[in-house]
Amino acid sequence: MGFIVFLISSLAECERLPFDLPKAEEELVAGYQTEFSGIRFGLFYVASYLNLLISSLFVKVLYLGGSNISIPYIFVSEFFEINKTYGVFGTTSDLFITLAKSYFFL
Numbered sequence: 313m314g315f316i317v318f319l320i321s322s323l324a325e326c327e328r329l330p331f332d333l334p335k336a337e338e339e340l341v342a343g344y345q346t347e348f349s350g351i352r353f354g355l356f357y358v359a360s361y362l363n364l365l366i367s368s369l370f371v372k373v374l375y376l377g378g379s380n381i382s383i384p385y386i387f388v389s390e391f392f393e394i395n396k397t398y399g400v401f402g403t404t405s406d407l408f409i410t411l412a413k414s415y416f417f418l
Contacts (some may be wrong), residue, residue, distance in 0.1 A: 315375050322367040327360065368417040369410075376413050379406040 324331040348356055372378065 314370075318371065322371070326364045326367055328364075364418065365414065367412045370386070371417050372410065372413045376417070379409045379413075383408060 323329075
């Protein structure tokens with residue numbers, strides 16, 4: 313239930329369909345489409361996509377188990393005998409899992 317509420321509210325916050333209906337070209341006479349141009353318009357869209365990324369990171373942390381792999385696996389550092397470099401390998405694998413889950417939700 314919480315996931316559904318969070319999904320609907322994040323779609324509304326990120327201004328995605330069905331909460332941000334597309335407009336015809338003749339109707340674009342007000343708002344950021346006419347106020348901003350060039351770098352301001354680009355920064356506005358970068359901020360919009362950053363909002364979407366942060367929303368997907370929240371879903372990953374709250375509902376998809378964080379950076380844990382949700383399938384059973386063999387402890388990789390013992391399997392490949394890389395016990396000394398587990399700090400770097402563990403951090404890299406956690407970062408990869410985080411980005412993969414966030415991309416899955418995007």
